[in-house]
Amino acid sequence: ILFDRLCAMLSPKDLTGRKVLVTAGPTCEAIDPVRFISNRSSGKMGYALAAAAEYRGAEVVLVSGPTNLAPPVNVETVAVESADQMAQAVFSRMADTDIIVKVAAVGDYRVETPADRKIKKSGQAGLPLALVENIDILKEVGARKKAGQVVVGFAAETHDLAANARAKLAAKKVDLLVANPVAGDETAFGADTNQATLFYKDGTEEQLPRMDKAKLAHAILDRVAKLAVK
Amino acid sequence: ILFDRLCAMLSPKDLTGRKVLVTAGPTCEAIDPVRFISNRSSGKMGYALAAAAEYRGAEVVLVSGPTNLAPPVNVETVAVESADQMAQAVFSRMADTDIIVKVAAVGDYRVETPADRKIKKSGQAGLPLALVENIDILKEVGARKKAGQVVVGFAAETHDLAANARAKLAAKKVDLLVANPVAGDETAFGADTNQATLFYKDGTEEQLPRMDKAKLAHAILDRVAKLAVK
Numbered sequence: 001i002l003f004d005r006l007c008a009m010l011s012p013k014d015l016t017g018r019k020v021l022v023t024a025g026p027t028c029e030a031i032d033p034v035r036f037i038s039n040r041s042s043g044k045m046g047y048a049l050a051a052a053a054e055y056r057g058a059e060v061v062l063v064s065g066p067t068n069l070a071p072p073v074n075v076e077t078v079a080v081e082s083a084d085q086m087a088q089a090v091f092s093r094m095a096d097t098d099i100i101v102k103v104a105a106v107g108d109y110r111v112e113t114p115a116d117r118k119i120k121k122s123g124q125a126g127l128p129l130a131l132v133e134n135i136d137i138l139k140e141v142g143a144r145k146k147a148g149q150v151v152v153g154f155a156a157e158t159h160d161l162a163a164n165a166r167a168k169l170a171a172k173k174v175d176l177l178v179a180n181p182v183a184g185d186e187t188a189f190g191a192d193t194n195q196a197t198l199f200y201k202d203g204t205e206e207q208l209p210r211m212d213k214a215k216l217a218h219a220i221l222d223r224v225a226k227l228a229v230k
Numbered sequence: 231i232l233f234d235r236l237c238a239m240l241s242p243k244d245l246t247g248r249k250v251l252v253t254a255g256p257t258c259e260a261i262d263p264v265r266f267i268s269n270r271s272s273g274k275m276g277y278a279l280a281a282a283a284e285y286r287g288a289e290v291v292l293v294s295g296p297t298n299l300a301p302p303v304n305v306e307t308v309a310v311e312s313a314d315q316m317a318q319a320v321f322s323r324m325a326d327t328d329i330i331v332k333v334a335a336v337g338d339y340r341v342e343t344p345a346d347r348k349i350k351k352s353g354q355a356g357l358p359l360a361l362v363e364n365i366d367i368l369k370e371v372g373a374r375k376k377a378g379q380v381v382v383g384f385a386a387e388t389h390d391l392a393a394n395a396r397a398k399l400a401a402k403k404v405d406l407l408v409a410n411p412v413a414g415d416e417t418a419f420g421a422d423t424n425q426a427t428l429f430y431k432d433g434t435e436e437q438l439p440r441m442d443k444a445k446l447a448h449a450i451l452d453r454v455a456k457l458a459v460k
Contacts, residue, residue: 033388034269034335034412034419037261068298105264108351118388118412121338121363129359133351158263158348182264182348189264 004073008055011218014225016057021097022050023090023104023137025065027083031129032115039105040182040189043067045154045213046103050075052217056225058099063089065104083107083134090137094144099228101152101220102138102174105189110134142173150228152176152220158183162197162205169199175227176200178220198223234303238285241448244455246287251327252280253320253334253367255295257313261359262345269335270412270419273297275384275443276333280305282447286455288329293319295334313337313364320367324374329458331382331450332368332404335419340364372403380458382406382450388413392427392435399429405457406430408450428453 024046026039043064050062051072060075063086071077080086083106094100109131119127138153145151153174155165158181165179177199180188188194195210198220208219254276256269273294280292281302290305293316301307310316313336324330339361349357368383375381383404385395388411395409407429410418418424425440428450438449 031267033414033417034271034386035267035337036269037265037267039264039266041264107265108349109357112356118386119338120394126342126363127339127361129361131357131359133356156264156348164350184263187263 001073004051008073011052011055013057015053015099015221015228018053018058018098018228019096020050020053020058020060020099020101021063021090021093022046022053022060022101023063023086023106024050025067026105027065027086027107027134028081029083029107029110029134030081030114031111032117032119034118037107037109037111037131038066039107040187041065041105041156042190043069044190044192045180045188045194045217046101047072048213048217049101049103049220050077052214052221053099053101056218056221061093061097063093063104083110083137087135087137087140090141091144094141094149095146097149099150099152099224100141101224102141103154104137105156106137107134136172138168138174139172145173150175150224152178152224155179156182156188162199165197165199169201174201176220176223196220231303234281238303241282241285241287243287245283245329245451245458248283248288248328248458249326250280250283250288250290250329250331251293251320251323252276252283252290252331253293253316253336254280255297255299256335257295257316257337257364258311259313259337259340259364260311260344261341262347262349264348267337267339267341267361268296269337270417271295271335271386272420273299274420274422275410275418275424275447276331277302278443278447279331279333279450280307282444282451283329283331286448286451291323291327293323293334313340313367317365317367317370320371321374324371324379325376327379329380329382329454330371331454332371333384334367335384335386336367337364366402368398368404369402375403380405380454382408382454385409386412386418392429395427395429399431404431406450406453426450
């Protein structure tokens with residue numbers, strides 16, 4: 001905590017007075033009371049961004065799926081499990097927010113009807129699982145965005161990173177899209193470092209070198225702070 | 231570590247020279263490179279049993295699915311992800327083992343063909359997921375059991391605990407089945423305490439009070455050590 005506060009003191013205060021909402025981690029969709037579908041997001045990038053925004057003077061709310069990380073100091077952390085819960089937590093807070101950074105790896109699908117008892121093996125060959133699409137939180141946030149609000153999205157891709165990122169940027173009305181690879185040894189999921197490419201609304205791109213997630217968080221906020229004063 | 235070694239010194243040494251194999255944690259079945267199916271097992275009960283067996287003088291191998299727990303001191307820990315990997319790790323070691331304690335919550339199902347790229351949202355209504363049954367490790371261990379080997383299974387149930395436990399005991403040729411509830415506030419998953427009922431091959435049952443998982447591990451090993459000398 002002492003080191004944390006020292007880092008906070010040494011950070012630029014370019015987000016003072018700004019309200020920042022960060023989402024982080026995976027979401028977790030129940031199959032039954034014991035089984036679930038999730039993804040390999042560790043939450044580290046989102047927690048690093050929430051901590052960095054707090055260092056820079058912002059009032060930060062962190063909406064987090066299940067992770068094993070300690071909540072950042074001086075940040076209001078809201079724990080959720082499912083994509084629906086995350087959506088409600090974000091929508092209910094976004095009107096009162098200047099900057100929204102959606103780092104969470106939100107599950108695209110949920111089980112249509114989770115069982116209320118543990119599903120027993122049937123002795124049959126398998127179990128067909130009917131998955132339905134979850135609400136697209138980033139798209140909805142982009143659609144509800146008010147003048148002056150800055151929305152930052154993340155794209156985690158195993159293939160065709162740039163093409164997928166540009167399509168996402170266009171489809172979701174975000175101001176900045178941070179794309180990071182999640183395939184093989186280069187994966188951002190679970191790692192302490194990350195290699196991001198930034199895609200801006202005006203069509204420009206910026207490739208950042210691989211760096212520590214805490215450092216990357218500040219590099220991203222350097223850009224966001226400039227977008228937020230425009 | 232000092233406290234850990236003190237606990238070890240104060241434990242009975244009734245498993246000295248015995249080779250014990252413990253499985254722990256959930257398994258994790260890939261849907262694609264980022265998504266997976268898993269369950270809410272934390273691994274705490276299995277890690278407690280591995281540590282307790284080591285305290286009591288056994289040579290312990292712990293085969294563990296993904297958990298956030300530190301490997302127990304002086305225990306050979308083998309990390310696996312899927313049920314298939316856990317099965318291979320157990321089968322390759324079981325011949326050279328005196329006592330097998332299968333605590334892991336092994337996924338009953340896996341995705342028939344995991345995608346090698348992140349599945350993109352189709353824009354269609356949903357995603358049908360074809361799940362196939364995994365190998366039943368406990369049943370296979372029971373079938374391969376040699377004379378003198380002791381096999382202990384766990385049953386985690388949300389409903390009909392006793393009936394499901396008796397059926398499992400009969401079907402899987404284990405010597406002792408430890409049944410614990412995993413529904414609602416009473417759930418053993420993730421908790422530091424557990425309430426177990428023991429079902430023996432001879433038809434007898436023994437209900438233990440709710441207790442700390444470390445204490446329960448020793449209570450179970452008290453019984454196992456007796457079964458192992460018969």
